[in-house]
Amino acid sequence: MSKHALIILGLAVAMFGGSLAHAVELVGQPKITPAATGAIVTWKTDVECGTRLQYGPNAAQLTQKAEGAVSSDHQVRLEGLNPGTTYHYSLGSARARLATGTFTTLDDAPAPAATATPQPGIVGRLINALTPDKKAAATAAPKVPPTVQTWGNVNSLQDHFDRHGRDFNSKSPADYAAQAWLFLQRARAENLPMKLDDTDGTLRIFDPQIGAFAAYNSAGRTKTYFKPGSPGYWQRQPGRPLKSAADLPSTFPQP
Numbered sequence: 001m002s003k004h005a006l007i008i009l010g011l012a013v014a015m016f017g018g019s020l021a022h023a024v025e026l027v028g029q030p031k032i033t034p035a036a037t038g039a040i041v042t043w044k045t046d047v048e049c050g051t052r053l054q055y056g057p058n059a060a061q062l063t064q065k066a067e068g069a070v071s072s073d074h075q076v077r078l079e080g081l082n083p084g085t086t087y088h089y090s091l092g093s094a095r096a097r098l099a100t101g102t103f104t105t106l107d108d109a110p111a112p113a114a115t116a117t118p119q120p121g122i123v124g125r126l127i128n129a130l131t132p133d134k135k136a137a138a139t140a141a142p143k144v145p146p147t148v149q150t151w152g153n154v155n156s157l158q159d160h161f162d163r164h165g166r167d168f169n170s171k172s173p174a175d176y177a178a179q180a181w182l183f184l185q186r187a188r189a190e191n192l193p194m195k196l197d198d199t200d201g202t203l204r205i206f207d208p209q210i211g212a213f214a215a216y217n218s219a220g221r222t223k224t225y226f227k228p229g230s231p232g233y234w235q236r237q238p239g240r241p242l243k244s245a246a247d248l249p250s251t252f253p254q255p
Contacts, residue, residue, distance in 0.1 A: 024049045026098040027072075030091060034229040035166055036083040036106045042075045043091060043099070050093035051076060059088045059100070081105050106211070106229055142185055142255060147174050150181040152221040164226035167212070180225035183207075183214050185255050188245035195239030196248070203252070206234040213237075220253035 027044040041053055051068030053076045066076040084107040092098035151157050161173040170176035187194065187205045195204045201218025215223040
């Protein structure tokens with residue numbers, strides 16, 4: 001090959017070689033699970049690449065950085081954040097910025113102090129012994145079945161607990177699963193907002209007071225349980241709204 005031809009080939013590679021390389025692309029939308037003092041951010045790319053997320057108090061001050069391994073499934077865990085604060089972020093790799101946005105950490109309001117119930121006097125205790133309080137017995141917390149009977153895919157429980165257990169101060173995966181089952185029972189008793197997906201029988205429940213969301217399969221077993229932290233998350237969920245638990249299909253397990 002002549003020297004002139006080599007020069008032309010080199011210019012062609014310089015001009016068009018970069019376009020031959022596959023650009024990294026984001027698959028779907030990033031998922032952000034905020035807590036009071038932290039957040040977990042996950043996203044997917046069509047090819048493996050580095051993991052980097054920069055964040056800060058505004059879009060012009062993304063001074064903090066979190067990085068992870070080379071992968072197509074990316075996850076970073078942010079810690080030491082301020083409760084009830086909006087953060088701006090930019091995610092992608094060291095070479096490419098794939099998405100930007102904001103998220104808000106959850107409020108860290110202290111729980112109200114428990115008030116002591118006055119103990120009845122001698123006469124009151126005698127009356128209670130002779131006429132047991134049927135109402136108290138009826139409202140006692142139900143006995144939670146074993147985890148294998150309440151959680152849909154037991155192999156996924158540890159991952160859900162790692163990501164969402166802190167939302168409910170769960171002490172263990174079993175405790176987290178039990179709280180999810182009790183959430184379903186409370187939702188039925190209190191008529192919390194429910195949606196039923198007729199395509200696969202998934203029941204979705206939301207408690208706007210505490211911001212908790214859960215999904216259960218057609219067998220009444222938990223698929224997920226967490227606090228989205230996004231005001232519009234419930235509105236985006238599929239399914240037809242139910243007026244009450246009485247509208248559940250007869251095939252859905254009873255408590």
